[in-house]
Amino acid sequence: MIKIGDKIPAILGKDQDGNEITAEGLKGKKVILYFYPKDNTSGCTAQACSLRDGIADLKAAGYIVIGVSKDSAKSHIKFRDQHSLPFALIADTDTELNQAFGVWVEKSMYGRKYMGTERTTFVIDEEGIVRAIVSGKEVDTKEHARQLLEMISKLDK
DSSP, X not given: OOOXXXXXXXXEEEBTTSOEEEHHHHTTOEEEEEEOSOTTSHHHHHHHHHHHHTHHHHHHTTEEEEEEESSOHHHHHHHHHHHTOOSEEEEOTTOHHHHHHTOEEEEEETTEEXXXXXXXXXXXXXXXXXXXXXXXXXXXXXXXXXXXXXXXXXXXX
């Protein structure tokens, strides 16, 4: 489980276009790394669109955005194209990254237990150190960009 103050793993994975995303490649960049359960579901779409709509303000604050789910690269391409998402989506099909970050958890729906992604966003500095985490019910899917911008403004003080 990655906590505030921890370094991110050396290799994060491959995005929808097959590009490998590494900690070394992100060095010098501030990153919003958000984990979400599934492409094209209502909450995940609202969250992705909030980040899309707030991308100019996030970039102005010096951040790039990267999404992660266990969906395939093919699913990510469809999701990105359908919603004009201007950021990379890591295809964590083996859930290795979900597990490394501690967001692959037991969930329950209608009494049925299963493993899934807990919606979680990590704010990472230029050195690859986690500076803030928002997870579970704390994540405001419809206003996530605004929520993060408020958090970032407090971090940068």
